[in-house]
Amino acid sequence: MSRKNTREAxxxxxxxxxxxxGYEHSSFADIGDAVGISRGxxxxxxxxxxxxxxxxxxxxxxxTAALLAQWNQESPAPRExxxxxxxxxxxxxxxxxxxxxxxxxxxxxxxxxxxxxLPMANQLFSLFRDWLSRQFVALGRADADVxxxxxxxxxxxxxxxxxxxRDEAFVRREVRMACDWLDGELSREPVKIQASATSPTV
Amino acid sequence: MSRKNTREAxxxxxxxxxxxxGYEHSSFADIGDAVGISRGxxxxxxxxxxxxxxxxxxxxxxxTAALLAQWNQESPAPRExxxxxxxxxxxxxxxxxxxxxxxxxxxxxxxxxxxxxLPMANQLFSLFRDWLSRQFVALGRADADVxxxxxxxxxxxxxxxxxxxRDEAFVRREVRMACDWLDGELSREPVKIQASATSPTV
DNA sequence: GTCTATATGTAGATAGAC
DNA sequence: GTCTATCTACATATAGAC
Numbered sequence: 001m002s003r004k005n006t007r008e009a010x011x012x013x014x015x016x017x018x019x020x021x022g023y024e025h026s027s028f029a030d031i032g033d034a035v036g037i038s039r040g041x042x043x044x045x046x047x048x049x050x051x052x053x054x055x056x057x058x059x060x061x062x063x064t065a066a067l068l069a070q071w072n073q074e075s076p077a078p079r080e081x082x083x084x085x086x087x088x089x090x091x092x093x094x095x096x097x098x099x100x101x102x103x104x105x106x107x108x109x110x111x112x113x114x115x116x117x118l119p120m121a122n123q124l125f126s127l128f129r130d131w132l133s134r135q136f137v138a139l140g141r142a143d144a145d146v147x148x149x150x151x152x153x154x155x156x157x158x159x160x161x162x163x164x165x166r167d168e169a170f171v172r173r174e175v176r177m178a179c180d181w182l183d184g185e186l187s188r189e190p191v192k193i194q195a196s197a198t199s200p201t202v
Numbered sequence: 203m204s205r206k207n208t209r210e211a212x213x214x215x216x217x218x219x220x221x222x223x224g225y226e227h228s229s230f231a232d233i234g235d236a237v238g239i240s241r242g243x244x245x246x247x248x249x250x251x252x253x254x255x256x257x258x259x260x261x262x263x264x265x266t267a268a269l270l271a272q273w274n275q276e277s278p279a280p281r282e283x284x285x286x287x288x289x290x291x292x293x294x295x296x297x298x299x300x301x302x303x304x305x306x307x308x309x310x311x312x313x314x315x316x317x318x319x320l321p322m323a324n325q326l327f328s329l330f331r332d333w334l335s336r337q338f339v340a341l342g343r344a345d346a347d348v349x350x351x352x353x354x355x356x357x358x359x360x361x362x363x364x365x366x367x368r369d370e371a372f373v374r375r376e377v378r379m380a381c382d383w384l385d386g387e388l389s390r391e392p393v394k395i396q397a398s399a400t401s402p403t404v
Numbered sequence: 405g406t407c408t409a410t411a412t413g414t415a416g417a418t419a420g421a422c
Numbered sequence: 423g424t425c426t427a428t429c430t431a432c433a434t435a436t437a438g439a440c
Contacts, residue, residue, distance in 0.1 A: 104362045
């Protein structure tokens with residue numbers, strides 16, 4: 001390898017292959033061949049497959065945090081920031097139609113495998129959830145987390161169905177509907193959440 | 203096996219294991235052990251793993267069609283029928299929180315594997331889509347398919363996030379929000395869909 | 405129809421030369 | 423750091439006895 005950092009090259013390729021073909025379906029041979037190294041060399045950098053998965057999730061967590069920080073910088077207004085989240089469905093449309101959402105599909109696969117790194121992968125969702133929630137808080141919403149989760153619901157649902165039906169017009173339409181929903185919500189007065197139960201014993 | 207039909211027992215167990223642990227992660231040994239037959243006997247009934255997958259998808263297609271027919275019988279009003287679709291998120295809540303939506307996770311996995319039976323699995327989505335669309339048509343909506351797809355978006359998004367966060371209150375709340383959305387939609391006048399493009403050359 | 409035994413391929417993982 | 427050779431485990435799949 002002429003690369004300065006083989007380890008980085010492995011993680012980058014594993015990240016891509018895990019997304020495109022799934023974690024379980026991506027073998028050491030697949031990753032090694034794609035990077036251009038032997039399996040033996042592979043094991044010099046990672047002793048187990050779980051180690052690679054951990055590195056990939058760590059990388060995604062870093063990149064997601066960086067993306068959100070970038071959105072914070074580029075869009076001062078919370079309303080615009082939320083819109084950028086919704087629009088990633090358009091920005092990454094081609095990949096989402098082919099492979100689904102990188103976060104949703106990884107968490108789904110690890111849940112099926114009952115994998116110990118599932119909680120770590122779920123932190124990817126939490127990054128978006130908490131960031132969205134902060135934007136709604138900044139807009140004075142008491143039900144910020146409810147709205148944040150609802151936007152996650154819409155984006156995940158669109159990703160799943162975009163992957164199944166591969167219909168660009170559908171994605172654009174749902175993005176428009178989500179933006180309309182956002183406008184509608186933000187034109188209301190802030191609403192207090194009702195307590196979920198009155199009995200203290202439950 | 204004391205069962206009358208071993209083949210049926212295999213398909214039934216494979217259906218369950220594919221749902222709980224994924225298609226690729228469920229081996230012949232797993233299925234055979236769970237049913238209580240040897241691997242040799244297994245191959246008497248199914249020559250390849252794809253054959254079992256085909257049988258499982260076929261079974262799900264039949265059961266889904268039967269479920270929709272049952273809803274048609276039990277609920278004459280389209281509005282109530284649509285509500286029943288939304289409420290499967292509550293009915294199957296425990297399973298969805300553990301393993302996600304059976305349809306969404308199967309289609310997602312087969313998409314990753316680029317599996318030839320992906321189109322067949324996607325028909326599961328189409329069954330719900332078309333059925334929902336017919337209900338909205340019965341309610342006089344010109345944009346019936348748009349509304350049907352939107353309900354699929356919501357249910358798939360809730361399933362993905364219920365699987366990740368395992369939060370019952372979240373599921374109940376989103377179901378309520380979906381019902382509210384439905385009420386809001388059905389209290390409007392029917393809306394014509396705009397043509398997606400004016401140019402006939404595109 | 406069901407079983408045991410076995411063939412064959414491929415996965416993850418290791419040892420040791422260079 | 424990188425390679426080749428190798429090991430072990432397990433997956434799909436087959437053959438043939440009962």
